[in-house]
Amino acid sequence: MTNRAVFLPYRPKTILNSHKRPDHWFWSRYSAYPYTGCQHGCKFCYSREVKYAHAVDPQDFDTTIKVKEKAADLLRRALVRKPVDILCTGDYQPAEREFGITRQMLEVCRELRFPVFMLSRSPLILRDLDLLRDINAAAPSVAAFSIISTPESPHHAIARCMENLAPPVETRFAAMREIADAGILTGICFMPILPGVCDDKANLEAVVRATAENGGRFVLAGGLTLADQQKEFFFNFLEENYPDLVPRYRTWYPPGSYDAVSYPWNRIALRIRELCEKYGIRDRMPRPVIPGDKLAVNKRIAELLADKAYELEIRGEPNHYVWAYRKAAWAVEDLETDIRLVYSALGVKGIRSIPDMGEQPGRDVEKMLSGLM
Ligand code: SF4
Structure with missing residues (x-):
């Protein structure tokens, strides 16, 4: 019709x-x-x-x-x-x-x-x-x-x-x-x-x-x-x-x-x-991986941070907590260097020095990186 x-x-x-x-x-x-x-x-x-x-x-x-x-x-x-x-x-x-x-x-x-x-x-x-x-x-x-x-x-x-x-x-x-x-x-x-x-x-x-x-x-x-x-x-x-x-x-x-x-x-x-x-599926869309993407790890970390922001949001956590993860996801997305290089050169200090990276999201990024490296 x-x-x-x-x-x-x-x-x-x-x-x-x-x-x-x-x-x-x-x-x-x-x-x-x-x-x-x-x-x-x-x-x-x-x-x-x-x-x-x-x-x-x-x-x-x-x-x-x-x-x-x-x-x-x-x-x-x-x-x-x-x-x-x-x-x-x-x-x-x-x-x-x-x-x-x-x-x-x-x-x-x-x-x-x-x-x-x-x-x-x-x-x-x-x-x-x-x-x-x-x-x-x-x-x-x-x-x-x-x-x-x-x-x-x-x-x-x-x-x-x-x-x-x-x-x-x-x-x-x-x-x-x-x-x-x-x-x-x-x-x-x-x-x-x-x-x-x-x-x-x-x-x-x-x-x-x-x-x-x-x-x-x-x-x-x-x-x-x-x-x-x-x-x-x-x-x-x-x-x-x-x-x-x-x-x-x-x-x-x-x-x-x-x-x-x-x-x-x-x-x-x-x-x-x-x-x-x-039913064995997800309430988030898995981020497609673009072949040959030199910043694929950054994108994966940004995805994990965004997933966390969503989880906090639907669990009714305070807004500032949700935004800390959302901003951290954007910050990693904006990095022009592979975040693994930042971490291996400067360690946790390097992660914390990323603009808009809060303390708790920074700790989570470290954990995510150790799972990916
Ligand atoms: S919701 Fe989608 S399908 Fe429906 S009118 Fe809007 S654009 Fe079209």
Whole structure:
């Protein structure tokens, strides 16, 4: 099912966003997308926020699709000058069947041996499995799926209504199986776990179990965020379709809030962690290792520090403690020298002299290094 869409081709000046550091979820350093607007039109989609959809009426988000012409050429020109790192890309909304720009962009990644992270709500990604295999052979890549509910959830009908233009969740799990069988790292983004809709015990367990059963290796959990015009759009949707939910959502998302307040998010995240342990997968995405990366050990240490920051966060530890590890992860990420050289030349003093390296994270880095050296 799709809404009737208007396609507006245009030529952007650039297509590649380069980030100062990789994020701690998907480990991507770059991002580049072929379209703006999305025909899947999920009611909770943060891309309707002003910061992503400036001058776009949120009502038009799923029916007015801007199509980036010459996207592959722009991407090639940008990537040849960049150090190889993970590119977050791809978009498998229905427009892709007609325009094929995601495929052209993947061809560039294959040519330049850039690893990719792709997140999809559609099994259309399987059309490009040949390219994903080739890319993965040169630079480990990841193809993940957005999934928030399974038919086992008592509220599945509500969750489906909120993403009714996206293909059924069963087809996404089936696609995940094929991707996993092709030897490509896959898993899910369980985002947003909609309060009161997706957070019941049955759904949390069914989503994690189905991920593991279909070859997924991670479940990344995240909450709903609501800002500016998207918040208004979402509440209008609730009022029209699920008025019973409105009072609770008004409590969780009072005026001025972005994340849910007075909602036990930590408990949900810890439950996801327990379920992942039960089914033998992880609640963090393993960081892909880029072949020939001279700073691979730094990246591994940064990953371990970021994992620790996440653990402290979901355990409800004080913010300053969480931030100490987050900053330490960034500090190691920013090092231009192999951290093993720093440690072997200067010992613990060398580790402590890294800017933004706190005392406790520094001690942990020493332990991590002794496990890796
Ligand atoms: S598929 Fe993703 S980008 Fe598209 S509307 Fe849904 S949440 Fe937004």
